[in-house]
Amino acid sequence: MKALHKLVLGLATGVIAIGTGVTLYTQHRFGTDPLTQVFRPVRRVTTLPAQPESIRDFQFSSDGQSMFTLDGNLSFTDVTTREGDEIAIVRQWDMATGEPLAVFANPIGGEEGLRVSFDATTQRVAFEGQESMVARWDLSASEPSPLAFPEELQNHVVKQHLISGNGQVGAAQQYDPERDEWSVLLWELETGSTLSQIPLEGDERLALSQDGAWLAVATLPPGAENGVAVSVWEVTTGSQRHERQIPLVDDTSQPSPWIRERTDLTLSQMGFAGETLWILSSWNTQQQWDLATNTLTDPVELPSEFSSTGLSRVSMSPDGRWVAASGKETLQLYNLTTGINLAIPNVSVYFPLEHAYLAFSPDGQRIALRGNDEIQIRETASGRLLTTIEAELPGSLLSFSADGQTLVGSDRNGLLSLWQIDTGEVKGQMQGSGVTRQSWLGGNTLLTVGIQPVIRIWDKTSGRLLSQVVDPEQRWFSWMGLIPSGALLTQAYGSTTLQFWDATTAAPIMTQEVGVRDNMTIVANQRRLVIHPHYGDHPIKVWDLETQEKRSISDADLPTDSRVGLALRDDLLAIAIDHSIQLRSVATGELITSIPNSLGSRLLWQGAPIALSADGTLLAFISGFNQVTLWDLPSQRRIRKIPIPMNVAASLAFSPDDRLLAVGGRSGQLHFFELP
Structure with a gap:
């Protein structure tokens, strides 16, 4: 039988x-x-x-x-x-x-x-x-141009890619199936030359500094009530420069009942603002680690509006001063320095899975939001509407250019678009692939990080x-x-x-x-x-x-x-x-x-x-x-x-x-x- x-x-x-x-x-x-x-x-x-x-x-x-x-x-x-x-x-x-x-x-x-x-x-x-991928685009030709990758990435599984704010350094969190080992590989995006390789456990959160000089690694243990272990590494040498345990919330200084009742505490986001590393927890508390003095600020609890189920995808401005989140009809802005809390109603924002629908300008003074058929540029300090750009299809917002004059976005069909912010005109379009989550625009080159x-x-x-x-x-x-x-x-x-x-x-x-x-x-x-x-x-x-x-x-x-x-x-x-x-x-x-x-x-x-x-x-x-x-x-x-x-x-x-x-x-x- x-x-x-x-x-x-x-x-x-x-x-x-x-x-x-x-x-x-x-x-x-x-x-x-x-x-x-x-x-x-x-x-x-x-x-x-x-x-x-x-x-x-x-x-x-x-x-x-x-x-x-x-x-x-x-x-x-x-x-x-x-x-x-x-x-x-x-x-x-x-x-x-x-x-x-x-x-x-x-x-x-x-x-x-x-x-x-x-x-x-x-x-x-x-x-x-899903597989992370990096692409380089020649804006004059509106098509991808060759991008060099290190040989060490061959036959490995890449969980995520990062590119530095200046577009010079790439980082890949990779898994070697033959050795059953995780690591992060750092290399020069222009030449493909390997800079360093840092061992990982596999379940880490990564962040690259704006100039590509530092890599932050946050290890997320099961049950993060005792905080997360964060280390900072020098990219060119692969040597560890800083390490400390960062509590995600201080219960004695944060008596809010909704914090004590929650049990899903974890690290939500992490990023660099100059020589400061900021940490945002899933309980919507923010802390900053000054790497120059090795001091950690007390946790700052975001307003209760940020814990609303109608808000998601909290974003941080590059200077670490502003936190933004958007619901279906509301934009919420909070200044960590002054405590100013702004709620801008009647803002319709598209919610794409794995996309970024909020983008801060490099100086943090403007914020862009993508809706179903339009993009709004608003002043961060006041929430005032500055410019409206037509967008035929929903999609994601990726980033501003380094000079803050151009906005890059991708629609749900993978079409990459560049808009002139002051006029709202389309400067160029390219048919991309995958779901793009990060980009850098400098000169005549566009670098994108996406997933497929x-x-x-x-x-x-x-x-x-x-x-x-x-x-x-x-x-x-x-x-x-x-x-x-x-x-x-x-x-x-x-x-x-x-x-x-x-x-x-x-x-x-x-x-x-x-x-x-x-x-x-x-x-x-x-x-x-x-x-x-x-x-x-x-x-x-x-x-x-x-x-x-x-x-x-x-x-x-x-x-x-x-x-x-x-x-x-x-x-x-x-x-x-x-x-x-x-x-x-x-x-x-x-x-x-x-x-x-x-x-x-x-x-x-x-x-x-x-x-x-x-x-x-x-x-x-x-x-x-x-x-x-x-x-x-x-x-x-x-x-x-x-x-x-x-x-x-x-x-x-x-x-x-x-x-x-x-x-x-x-x-x-x-x-x-x-x-x-």
């Missing part, structure tokens, strides 16, 4: 389920006897407390001796760790003892992982993340990085999955095309036009893909990967704007809708039989978990919030209904030898049932 390799890959916009096996039903037709039930004992043999909250996805190993699960209320492609949500951790469990065997988390860190896909057969893990999405594929056994996949147009992925053929399957946001990649080399293999964007359920085996779009009145589509033949199943009576459950076993396709389970031939689309099942719209919306056994004779499906039905396909008889106590079944899988049925639930437990 060939082993079942099943993978369910679910996310906010789609679900992928994967299986392999031998052809069993090319000619077979199921009986049409009246519905009967044959009672057979189904014994629960063990329960794994595998997850603290929920189990939505798991896989048996190919030999059936272990089980792989994903932490949290997640599926293998539904891991959102941005803004500190879930961390993608794949765990391996011993089926005989129920003990954990191994843990594999994203080596780049939790904040990098947006989605994760795991294949138990090849022991490969694919983490979606990347999928990194790791070998779980060795921990080795196998490949890195980047969309040619630097678009984010709406979903991804490792499929049984050994390839990586992706779709970019807004695209109607599926892209196949070699998981080892990251080379593109082929593309398939599917005609729909995002929001779809996919099941795959070695030969075929089956796709159902979640929204609209779309039929189920079948693609033969060998012959490139495409077919639609249009008579399945599918619900509109809803998910269906899909399971694929060779030429047999099971479709779970709100009133029945349909069994169809994948090759012809012909309906073989239909099993009644009153699932209900709520369970159907959750994806209607369904599973086929390795030999194709058993079907398991959700038939209620606390119930799973086991069905014998050749006799078309219900074997029995299996109650799941105090649980909501969220995922199903048969073991490779079909001796066990695994049921994962919302309570965070895996139940294993011995089958007759």
Whole structure:
């Protein structure tokens, strides 16, 4: 009996389920006897407390001796760790003892992982993340010009790039997969010559001084109530010049009740203002470290308006005097020296993810804000409106030029624009790539630092990085999955095309036009893909990967704007809708039989978990919030209904030898049932 390799890959916009096996039903037709039930004992043999909250996805190993699960209320492609949500951790469990065997988390860190896909057969893990990049633009040619990079950056993973305020020094926080080591590499942007390399732990906040002479490194320990360790390094020599523990808040001098009640204390931002390093905590307290005298100011609590949920992305002026934040309709300005607090109403500001929508001029006297269709330049001291610049699309504000006369920004389509501030005229435009977060403009050169999405594929056994996949147009992925053929399957946001990649080399293999964007359920085996779009009145589509033949199943009576459950076993396709389970031939689309099942719209919306056994004779499906039905396909008889106590079944899988049925639930437990 060939082993079942099943993978369910679910996310906010789609679900992928994967299986392999031998052809069993090319000619077979199921009986049409009246519905009967044959009672057979189904014994629960063990329960794994595998997850603290929920189990939505798991896989048996190919030999059936272990089980792989994903932490949290997640599926293998539904891991959102941005803004500190879930961390993608794949765990391996011993089926005989129920003990954990191994843990594999994203080596780049939790904040990098947006989605994760795991294949138990090849022991490969694919983490979606982001990659930092630096580009230099020739303004006269309106296109990128070559930029030299140190050889030490080759074959490394770069978590973030920085450029100094004068545009002369670059810094890259990098990870060496071969040595499992983190460091920051500093180099001359003009020549690509390495200046120094400083070892890191991996979870540090970095800041470069305006002149590129100093690098500040803040280590963020778990639970920062005791402060953060901050060190300052000389860039040219790589030697440490200053080090101290900086408390993020002083409870004795900050008696505000809202401070004492919060528990998510951490460093929010850090930057240089001349020879002063300023620190902003997540509790909206600011401190300054005078490096010349090695003195630290008392923490200054920002006004309570800055703690409002309507404000975010606090920005600091280059001189360290002004703090600014903007809500949907308010600009808040606070002077740390004088205590002046300004609230400017009726200011509409766009909130782009990972973009900067506020920018101070180099002297701190002006501030620019980007809205949905305009950019406002205001006087910092008074909040008075100075200039309004038209902007057709929302996007980000990057920076002022060194002389303060030009503003650089990027729209949501990656178009870089330069505006003359006093007239509002566009001085030049260039089609960029990625999401740009920082820039420097000097003379006829524009330097930009941005991010692009990347999928990194790791070998779980060795921990080795196998490949890195980047969309040619630097678009984010709406979903991804490792499929049984050994390839990586992706779709970019807004695209109607599926892209196949070699998981080892990251080379593109082929593309398939599917005609729909995002929001779809996919099941795959070695030969075929089956796709159902979640929204609209779309039929189920079948693609033969060998012959490139495409077919639609249009008579399945599918619900509109809803998910269906899909399971694929060779030429047999099971479709779970709100009133029945349909069994169809994948090759012809012909309906073989239909099993009644009153699932209900709520369970159907959750994806209607369904599973086929390795030999194709058993079907398991959700038939209620606390119930799973086991069905014998050749006799078309219900074997029995299996109650799941105090649980909501969220995922199903048969073991490779079909001796066990695994049921994962919302309570965070895996139940294993011995089958007759």
